[in-house]
Amino acid sequence: xxxxxxxxxxxxxxxxxxxxxxxxxxxxxxxxxxxxxxxxxxxxxxxxxxxxxxxxxxxxxxxxxxxxxxxxxxxxxxxxxxxxxxxxxxxxxxxxxxxxxxxxxxxxxxxxxxxxxxxxxxxxxxxxxxxxxxxxxxxxxxxxxxxxxxxxxxxxxxxxxxxxxxxxxxxxxxxxxxxxxxxxxxxxxxxxxxxxxxxxxxxxxxxxxxxxxxxxxxxxxxxxxxxxxxxxxxxxxxxxxxxxxxxxxxxxxxxxxxxxxxxxxxxxxxxxxxxxxxxxxxxxxxxxxxxxxxxxxxxxxxxxxxxxxxxxxxxxxxxxxxxxxxxxxxxxxxxxxxxxxxxxxx
Ligand SMILES: NC(=O)c1ccc[n+]([C@@H]2O[C@H](COP(=O)([O-])OP(=O)(O)OC[C@H]3O[C@@H](n4cnc5c(N)ncnc54)[C@H](O)[C@@H]3O)[C@@H](O)[C@H]2O)c1
Numbered sequence: 001x002x003x004x005x006x007x008x009x010x011x012x013x014x015x016x017x018x019x020x021x022x023x024x025x026x027x028x029x030x031x032x033x034x035x036x037x038x039x040x041x042x043x044x045x046x047x048x049x050x051x052x053x054x055x056x057x058x059x060x061x062x063x064x065x066x067x068x069x070x071x072x073x074x075x076x077x078x079x080x081x082x083x084x085x086x087x088x089x090x091x092x093x094x095x096x097x098x099x100x101x102x103x104x105x106x107x108x109x110x111x112x113x114x115x116x117x118x119x120x121x122x123x124x125x126x127x128x129x130x131x132x133x134x135x136x137x138x139x140x141x142x143x144x145x146x147x148x149x150x151x152x153x154x155x156x157x158x159x160x161x162x163x164x165x166x167x168x169x170x171x172x173x174x175x176x177x178x179x180x181x182x183x184x185x186x187x188x189x190x191x192x193x194x195x196x197x198x199x200x201x202x203x204x205x206x207x208x209x210x211x212x213x214x215x216x217x218x219x220x221x222x223x224x225x226x227x228x229x230x231x232x233x234x235x236x237x238x239x240x241x242x243x244x245x246x247x248x249x250x251x252x253x254x255x256x257x258x259x260x261x262x263x264x265x266x267x268x269x270x271x272x273x274x275x276x277x278x279x280x281x282x283x284x285x286x287x288x289x290x291x292x293x294x295x296x297x298x299x300x301x302x303x304x305x306x307x308x309x310x311x312x313x314x315x316x317x318x319x320x321x322x323x324x325x326x327x328x329x330x331x332x333x334x335x336x337x338x339x340x341x342x343x344x345x346x
Contacts, residue, residue: 001068004092004299007033007053007061009082010073011041013164014096017284018073021292023049029299035061058082062089069120069302071295072096075171076178080105083121084112092120094298098181099123099315101173103323106316113312122298122308123315125185127245129297130290133186136249136256140190145251148190151231152248153183156239158281165237166209174215176200176329177322179235183247184318184325185310190249193227195321197336200328206238214330221325226339233325242279243286262286 006029008019015036023031033053034045042054055061062070062085070086072079072095080100086093100106113121127133140148157165157179165172172178188194202219204211218236225231242264248257264278264285280286301308324335 001303003028003030004302005030005032005066005068006071006299007035007064007067007069007091008071008073009035009058009061009078010075010096011036011038011045012073015073016041016045018071018291018295019045021295022071023051025292026296026299028303029295032067033061033064059085062086062091068092069094069298071298076173077101077105077171080109083109087112087116087119087121090119092298092302094122094124094295095315096124097185097315098173098177098319098322099312100319101177103316103320106319110312110316120298120301120307121312122294122301123310123312124294125182125310125314125318126287126290126294127182127186128189128310129293130287131293132258133247133290136247136258137190139256140249140251144254145249145256146253148192148249148251149229150248150250151183151187151190151229152250153180153186153231154234154244154246155179155183156234156236156244157283158243159238159240161282162207162237166207169210169213169215172213172215173322174213174326175202175210175217175219175235175237176221176325177319180219180221180233180325181318181322183231183233183235184321185314186247187223187225187231187233188314188317191225191227191229191231193225193229194317195223195231195324195337196226196339197334198223198321198325198328199334200325201332202329210237214326216329219325219329221328223321243282244279245286259286 022029035055046054069092072082079095200221202216207217221233223231246259262279328335
């Protein structure tokens with residue numbers, strides 16, 4: 001196989017960008033099929049880009065034997081059944097985060113991955129592929145900050161996209177599952193441990209529309225990890241200045257900070273507002289390169305017959321933690337995780 005032939009499901013906000021990456025920016029991939037329940041989206045992409053196959057029915061796309069891989073960028077509640085169906089039909093699968101919106105769904109996806117272990121499965125935690133986060137991980141592995149003991153993470157969508165966030169709230173799974181889940185995955189990755197206990201809080205401080213979904217427009221959580229390390233999270237929907245993603249990893253001998261000012265470029269503006277820098281306005285802009293690199297990694301894994309760094313279990317773990325944080329926020333209680341008991345007699 002020289003090129004991986006890909007079918008994509010979902011051509012919305014995120015799907016159209018990833019379809020473009022597969023079609024034009026990943027040399028060893030070919031976008032052969034597109035699927036959305038919205039017929040006009042399918043027709044438009046097919047006509048504009050000359051894509052041979054278009055479907056409004058997902059299962060019909062899975063019957064196409066010319067395809068090698070399925071990329072899933074549909075709404076979060078669709079992920080797990082689509083993952084299972086695609087793996088069982090013999091395809092390699094990439095799925096957007098979160099893995100699922102319930103633990104039962106995540107376990108279904110886990111079992112599908114386990115019974116199709118000859119297939120590549122990758123979950124879209126793209127921040128791990130962002131050059132700055134990848135560099136931070138490399139510095140930690142080289143020991144340059146000593147032992148990492150604390151991750152402090154802030155992720156806030158811009159106020160300018162609030163209407164979309166409110167529309168999306170019914171299917172997002174809530175702020176912890178939709179947004180903090182990226183930070184939870186990064187904290188597990190940097191601290192090399194799993195969450196032992198957590199407490200979360202938050203509320204609707206500016207946009208009460210989120211309340212009907214049991215969601216907040218700003219939430220925070222404090223977590224304790226099995227290896228004794230810590231993490232602090234703040235996620236929100238209303239940054240006035242742009243898309244603010246900032247991560248700090250504090251070690252015993254130093255600190256790494258990524259993205260303190262979400263600057264758009266290197267230009268400093270000195271004018272009657274003071275001295276300032278313009279900021280990026282959305283995830284598409286901030287993580288453009290990471291989205292391409294994660295899909296490139298998925299395609300390379302298929303061609304080189306190896307497994308990616310982000311596994312289905314990372315998806316289950318981060319979903320479990322995000323769920324517990326949501327419960328803690330809603331019910332004002334401390335959550336603790338039981339360590340999984342090994343089945344062996346060791
Ligand atoms: N990694 C990230 O940073 C990031 C950023 C944005 C979105 N996402 C994730 O991507 C996913 C999609 O988000 P979005 O903002 O693009 O959503 P969206 O609502 O804009 O688009 C969803 C698309 O899926 C299609 N669709 C819905 N149900 C379908 C079905 N059963 N079969 C086939 N097509 C179906 C819709 O027609 C639409 O084309 C979500 O899971 C979201 O969490 C991840």
